Each structure stands twice: as structure tokens, then as C-alpha cells.
Amino acid sequence: MSIESHLAELKRKHLALKQEIENELRHANANDMRVVELKRRKLHIKDEITRLGSSPETLH
Template sequence: MSIQEHLVELKARHRELEEEIADALAHPSSDDIKIAELKRRKLQLKDEIARMQSSTSIH
């Protein structure tokens, strides 16, 4: 898998997490711990995307 393909996959997963977080926040019975975990995973993906983009722009 190329770096570009991997970036596309990471961005897709990031969007999926955004949607899952929005759905969870829309329901008052959502578990706060689950939402926090989703947000943490989303941030990790964002950081990984940023690292990959910065490393590809250097080369």
C-alpha cells in the first residue's frame, strides 16, 4: 500500500469516527467514556495523518 493510499484510508476512518461521535452525542443516553475513547482515537488518527503528510512533503 502506498503512502497516499494509506492516507486516504486514515482520512476515511477519521470521518467515520466523526460520524460515530456525532451520533453518540445526539443520544442523551450515550456513554461519556465511550465518547471520550472515540475522541481519543480520532485525535490519534489526526496526528498520524499529520505526521504522514509532513513526512511526504519533506521527501
């Protein structure tokens, strides 16, 4: 898998997690532990996107 396609997949997952967090927070009985876990996963993906986005292979 190329770095560009990996970045695209990570961005897709990041967006999906963002939407999942928003959906969870819309409910009056939102599960706080689930929201925390989703945010942790989202941040991990964002960090990976940043790391890969600044690697020499992606800079042209």
C-alpha cells in the same frame, strides 16, 4: 500500500469516527466513556495523518 493510499484510509477512518461521535452525542443517554475513547482514537488518527502528510515522501 503507498503513503497516499494509507493517508486516504486514515482520512476515511477519521471521518467515520467523527460521525460515530456525533451519533453518540445525539442520544440523551450518551456513554461519556465511549465518547472519550472515540475522540482519543480520532485524535490519534489525526496525528498520524499530520505526521504522514508532512513526510518527505508525500511532498512533491
